[in-house]
Amino acid sequence: MLAVLAVGGLRTASLLCACALLAAGVAASAWQLRWMRRAQAAARRQATEQEALTRIAALCSTSAPVWARQLETARRTADGEVAELSRVFGGLARKLEHALGGEAGKRPAQDRAVGVLESNGAELGNLVAALQSLQDSKHHIVDEIGRAAAQLKESAAEVREVALLTRMVSLNATIEAARAGEAGRAFGVVVADMRQLVARTAAASEQFSRHADALHGLVTGAFDAQGEGDGSIAWAQELVRQVITSMEAVVLELSTSVSTLSQERQDVRADISRVLVALQFQDRVSQILAHVGDNLGELLAEAAPEGTPREPAGTGEWLQRIASNYSTPEEFDNLDALPPPAAARGGGSEITYF
Amino acid sequence: MNRKLILVVDDSASLREVVGITLKSAGYDVIEAADGKQALARLDGRRIHLIVCDVNMPVMDGLSFVRQAKQVPGYRFVPIIMLTTELREQKKLEGQLAGARAWMVKPFRPEQMLQAVSKLVLP
Numbered sequence: 291m292l293a294v295l296a297v298g299g300l301r302t303a304s305l306l307c308a309c310a311l312l313a314a315g316v317a318a319s320a321w322q323l324r325w326m327r328r329a330q331a332a333a334r335r336q337a338t339e340q341e342a343l344t345r346i347a348a349l350c351s352t353s354a355p356v357w358a359r360q361l362e363t364a365r366r367t368a369d370g371e372v373a374e375l376s377r378v379f380g381g382l383a384r385k386l387e388h389a390l391g392g393e394a395g396k397r398p399a400q401d402r403a404v405g406v407l408e409s410n411g412a413e414l415g416n417l418v419a420a421l422q423s424l425q426d427s428k429h430h431i432v433d434e435i436g437r438a439a440a441q442l443k444e445s446a447a448e449v450r451e452v453a454l455l456t457r458m459v460s461l462n463a464t465i466e467a468a469r470a471g472e473a474g475r476a477f478g479v480v481v482a483d484m485r486q487l488v489a490r491t492a493a494a495s496e497q498f499s500r501h502a503d504a505l506h507g508l509v510t511g512a513f514d515a516q517g518e519g520d521g522s523i524a525w526a527q528e529l530v531r532q533v534i535t536s537m538e539a540v541v542l543e544l545s546t547s548v549s550t551l552s553q554e555r556q557d558v559r560a561d562i563s564r565v566l567v568a569l570q571f572q573d574r575v576s577q578i579l580a581h582v583g584d585n586l587g588e589l590l591a592e593a594a595p596e597g598t599p600r601e602p603a604g605t606g607e608w609l610q611r612i613a614s615n616y617s618t619p620e621e622f623d624n625l626d627a628l629p630p631p632a633a634a635r636g637g638g639s640e641i642t643y644f
Numbered sequence: 645m646n647r648k649l650i651l652v653v654d655d656s657a658s659l660r661e662v663v664g665i666t667l668k669s670a671g672y673d674v675i676e677a678a679d680g681k682q683a684l685a686r687l688d689g690r691r692i693h694l695i696v697c698d699v700n701m702p703v704m705d706g707l708s709f710v711r712q713a714k715q716v717p718g719y720r721f722v723p724i725i726m727l728t729t730e731l732r733e734q735k736k737l738e739g740q741l742a743g744a745r746a747w748m749v750k751p752f753r754p755e756q757m758l759q760a761v762s763k764l765v766l767p
Binding site: 570640642 | 661699732745756760
């Protein structure tokens with residue numbers, strides 16, 4: 291600008307040219323200053339980001355092995371406990387099958403018992419029908435005997451009447467003989483009456499004989515029926531014995547099943563206890579996963595702190611911070627730089643009474 | 645038969661189920677709550693003979709519930725068993741100070757749970 295004034299003097303054109311140059315210089319300086327500020331801000335931002343990345347990298351390198359072990363513990367716990375549950379349930383199924391007699395190709399005891407009961411019911415039904423028939427037959431025989439007895443009574447009454455008449459005729463003949471003396475005409479009448487009486491007595495005797503025969507036949511029939519009854523009773527006794535034998539077999543089988551169930555019950559109870567312990571794995575896995583989730587939230591907060599910037603956490607402080615909500619023994623075990631412990635811990639529990 | 649009622653408080657549904665199966669098999673009646681706030685709502689005048697409570701729960705944790713339950717008229721002397729994975733002595737001490745009667749670490753065996761319950765349950 292001074293060079294322009296020296297060459298051109300204090301003329302208007304020279305003054306305008308000098309002012310233009312001055313303005314250009316000021317603008318260039320302002321632009322340069324602004325550029326430098328932007329460059330400085332970018333450098334600071336880059337440094338901050340680099341610092342954050344370095345811090346995150348340090349925390350990640352510290353945390354990642356712990357979280358990896360936590361996740362591995364959760365995975366192995368779930369896997370191991372599910373396998374244990376599967377084994378226990380398989381054992382339970384086998385024990386129940388054995389206790390209930392449900393081997394392949396073999397009917398369950400209760401089915402066999404029902405079959406035997408149905409069969410025995412049919413057999414006993416036949417027995418009842420046979421006994422009913424025998425009873426009907428005996429009733430018929432008794433009725434026939436009753437009728438025959440009545441007829442015998444009638445015949446006996448007739449014989450008694452004949453005897454009475456014979457006695458009276460004999461008496462009359464005696465009287466007439468005494469009165470007539472030699473007169474023999476009366477004896478002819480008496481003899482005729484005597485002949486009649488003899489004929490009637492003979493007929494009655496024959497009738498009586500026939501009834502006796504009938505009675506004999508009936509008695510024989512009754513005896514025969516009694517013989518059949520004896521056979522029926524023997525058959526019934528044999529049938530009942532068979533029924534009792536088969537029922538005893540069923541009862542013995544059921545008793546064996548009950549005994550087996552009783553023995554298996556203890557084992558099943560122990561298995562159920564193991565199942566209930568194993569089912570609690572879900573709670574531990576859930577807690578481990580929730581804590582890892584909390585840890586990730588902490589890491590994000592550490593990487594991009596809100597509000598007043600704070601001093602970056604050291605790795606020791608960081609581990610203490612992420613472990614502050616750990617509760618399961620597996621989680622504390624995983625804090626050490628050691629191989630993961632056996633995932634599932636047995637069913638042992640501590641209890642403290644206050 | 646006058647059956648005894650036990651309140652089971654745990655945010656894990658499966659744990660509530662396991663504890664419920666264990667207690668019901670021994671003849672107890674069971675009601676459930678998923679956190680301390682729900683559990684407080686269960687203290688509505690009914691007779692409860694024992695409470696089994698987790699420690700770490702959302703909404704209201706177990707120790708806070710115990711402290712507040714002890715302030716509810718009629719429930720001050722109901723025995724409480726803390727059922728937790730917590731092994732830290734500090735937490736156990738907090739449970740004792742809050743008024744719990746026992747501290748049981750999960751996983752538990754059913755017979756252990758029943759032994760503790762029968763020892764503490766109200767007559």
